[in-house]
Amino acid sequence: MVTKLTSQDLKAVSAIHQAELPGILSEFGTEFLEKFYRESLHIPELFTFIEKEDEQVIGLITGTTSLDGLYFKVVKRDILGFFSLIMKHLITHPASIFKIIRILTYPGFSNKDSELLTIAVSRRYQKRGIGRKLFASAVKEFKKRKIIHFKIGVYERLKANGFYRKIGCRKLHTFNFLGEQMNYYVYRQP
Numbered sequence: 001m002v003t004k005l006t007s008q009d010l011k012a013v014s015a016i017h018q019a020e021l022p023g024i025l026s027e028f029g030t031e032f033l034e035k036f037y038r039e040s041l042h043i044p045e046l047f048t049f050i051e052k053e054d055e056q057v058i059g060l061i062t063g064t065t066s067l068d069g070l071y072f073k074v075v076k077r078d079i080l081g082f083f084s085l086i087m088k089h090l091i092t093h094p095a096s097i098f099k100i101i102r103i104l105t106y107p108g109f110s111n112k113d114s115e116l117l118t119i120a121v122s123r124r125y126q127k128r129g130i131g132r133k134l135f136a137s138a139v140k141e142f143k144k145r146k147i148i149h150f151k152i153g154v155y156e157r158l159k160a161n162g163f164y165r166k167i168g169c170r171k172l173h174t175f176n177f178l179g180e181q182m183n184y185y186v187y188r189q190p
């Protein structure tokens, strides 16, 4: 059953995020992700739904009604806490600083678009309709919040492009993000 994320499931959600969604947030580690999802519970424009089977989290989806300053709003809730986790990562991965700067200065993060930020299903539960179910719950939530269309950014290299096309998303354009091709899709409420 799809439910809203609560503080009890932060560890499980972070573990799935790290295993299935390679990227800078995952590189910071599960402690960082756990903190990110914990603070996100207090940001009204953000929502995360999870799917459970036998009491175990097997998938998640996160969306926002506005991307504008979103990551800063999350980090602002505990600047020192996030700072110390990022510093811990930078000690072992100093080159990540360039990635962080490029992300922080990326102009796309200051637009007011609604966006689907993450969707991930545990590997052994994929291709069983769970992604579709999670996506439907996000569509419903966006509708409840009077959002008629939302965007999704997907690296070209990810198989998830096939998933988005299959569930009715339309490719808008592609652009270069941190040296990689990123596809932007849009989903419009039927």
Ligand SMILES: CC(C)(COP(=O)(O)OP(=O)(O)OC[C@H]1O[C@@H](n2cnc3c(N)ncnc32)[C@H](O)[C@@H]1OP(=O)(O)O)[C@@H](O)C(=O)NCCC(=O)NCCS
Residues within 6 Å of the ligand: 020, 021, 118, 119, 120, 121, 122, 125, 126, 127, 128, 129, 130, 131, 132, 133, 153, 154, 155, 158, 159, 160, 161, 162, 163, 166, 167
């Ligand atoms: C993308 C993802 C969430 C899909 O979840 P899922 O539970 O496997 O998807 P579903 O089983 O609900 O599939 C829904 C439809 O999409 C299709 N589909 C799923 N993955 C696909 C793929 N890689 N390529 C093409 N079609 C795909 C399914 O065949 C199904 O179509 P059907 O209903 O006509 O049979 C999952 O593969 C995943 O977690 N991937 C890793 C994380 C990731 O890349 N997330 C996206 C980051 S932007």
